[in-house]
Amino acid sequence: MQRVATIATEAAVSLARRRTPRPFPALTRGLRASHPCADFHFDTHQFVQRLEREGLNRAQAEGIMAAMAEVIDESIRNMTSNMVTKADQEKHHYTQQVDFAQLKSELQLTEKNELAMVKAENDRLVTDIEKLKQRLREEITRTQAGVRLDLNLEKGRVREESSKQELKMKEVDTRIEQEIANLRTSIQGSKATTLQYLVGFVTGCSALLMAYLRFRV
CATH class of the missing domain: 1.20.5 (Single alpha-helices involved in coiled-coils or other helix-helix interfaces)
Structure with a gap:
């Protein structure tokens, strides 16, 4: 069962990464009767075969696949409801x-x-x-x-x-x-005055000199 849970988890992660609808019509008659209007987003046939290889019978594999499909559809509806x-x-x-x-x-x-x-x-x-x-x-x-x-x-x-x-x-x-x-x-x-005085002085001196000379002679 742990191996089945691991496979289911891997399938959910792979789908979350792709986020692109991929319808695969390769289903058994019982699956088509149970989900006549289902629009699957992964390879359901391959998923069922892988579960059978892991030891599950056909009914168990289809039941797990149907549950996974419902969970995935619900997740996609929740995601698309918030999209514009x-x-x-x-x-x-x-x-x-x-x-x-x-x-x-x-x-x-x-x-x-x-x-x-x-x-x-x-x-x-x-x-x-x-x-x-x-x-x-x-x-x-x-x-x-x-x-x-x-x-x-x-x-x-x-x-x-x-x-x-x-x-x-x-x-x-x-x-x-x-x-x-x-x-x-x-x-x-x-x-002029000095000259007059000088002339008078010279004249007086000359007269005195002449008088003296006459007196001596």
């Missing part, structure tokens, strides 16, 4: 396609809206930048005009200061020239 039909799968696929198309349309619309917003923001930034550039140019122009005015005023002040310094220098030169002229006049007067 092709129609449901196609419906789900169509629903997914519709959802995908809707999502794609929403994404495209969102992208267009975001693109329009980005473009509007970019245009606004460009406008702001142009305004800033214009204000900067105006500010630079005013600054340059102010600097030029300050430079011109400073140049005028420097010219006036330079003119005043030139006038002062001319006045100083004039005073120096006058002082030099006065000094020359004083020197000339001193020279």
Whole structure:
């Protein structure tokens, strides 16, 4: 019996691996009478023969095979009850396609809206930048005009200061020239006076010398 259970287990495992219906009509007359509408999923005839080779008689082998067929059919029904039909799968696929198309349309619309917003923001930034550039140019122009005015005023002040310094220098030169002229006049007067004193002194000395010489002679 342990050997029969092992064979039954192997048959169930083999069926679970295949999971593909394979009807085999090679059944005895008694099996067809017992299961007139059965749709077997494994080779029942070969399974019965294998049980007979293991020492079971025909009735025992067919009984075990029938029980195995019922268990396998029940297992397959339980498995197929949880499976999705092709129609449901196609419906789900169509629903997914519709959802995908809707999502794609929403994404495209969102992208267009975001693109329009980005473009509007970019245009606004460009406008702001142009305004800033214009204000900067105006500010630079005013600054340059102010600097030029300050430079011109400073140049005028420097010219006036330079003119005043030139006038002062001319006045100083004039005073120096006058002082030099006065000094020359004083020197000339001193020279004349000194020359007169010298001539008078020489004349007096000469007269004294002549008088002395006359007195000696």
